[in-house]
Amino acid sequence: MSKDKHRKLRNEDPIAFAREVVGGDPFAKLLGISIDEVRDSYARVSLTIQESYCNAEDRTHGAVLFALADQAFAVAANARGIKSFALEIKINYFQATVVGDCVSAEATPIDIRNRVSLWNVDLTNQNGDKVASAQGMAYHFV
Template sequence: MKETVLEHISSDPFAKMLGVQIHEVALGRAKVSMNIKESMLNFHGAANGGVIFSLADIAFAIASNSYGQTAVGINVSINYMKAGLGGDTITALAEEVSINPKLGLYRMTITNQEGELLATADGMVYRKKEFFAQ
């Protein structure tokens, strides 16, 4: 099943466009990273908040779908602590906090290559009845 889940999530075209690399996939957990390119900077010269959010969201999607059951995000909130800079490699770790048959809560931490905390996010998914891998 793990290979089927990894194959399914690796086909995400948005993650591919951003250059996201998948480092870890386990039940309820995922770790991904990407490099901040010049085209991802805002008018202050820092990583656009949407770039950081996108990486957190991709980790969230992978962790919540790691059971092979279709899980869709219903809410995400993010807190930014420090700016990401051009050339930084940022990493998002998503970990399951709570799960039941219909809902799952996940916490994401986003850090730079120095291990400095850039942001934290919490996300909730609704688990559909469909499975894409078993």
């Protein structure tokens, strides 16, 4: 899709833009991240942990969970119809996940301002246990 089509879709249907364009980014596709739900200023994405996502201790590598959190953050921030990029994202890990676990990341806003916004991203496993929590700050091109 061309940049002009991206811009048109962002302006006419920001939810579709966030789901299809931001949610369909090549790295997210490579990992197999699914876009489960997108609304204005909200996204939930998920990923089933595969053996290739694990570290030497057979636990999910932190970079995979970070990527999942970052993807939810990106989709939610861009679901507002305003071009957004991450300024910062940090994550805290609480519980290990392993092969076969399905991890969901849910992004919600903490505070939205004109040029920047702050977001919370909670990662949970298939049992609803919180496995990590991230916080991201986005810059908005207004």
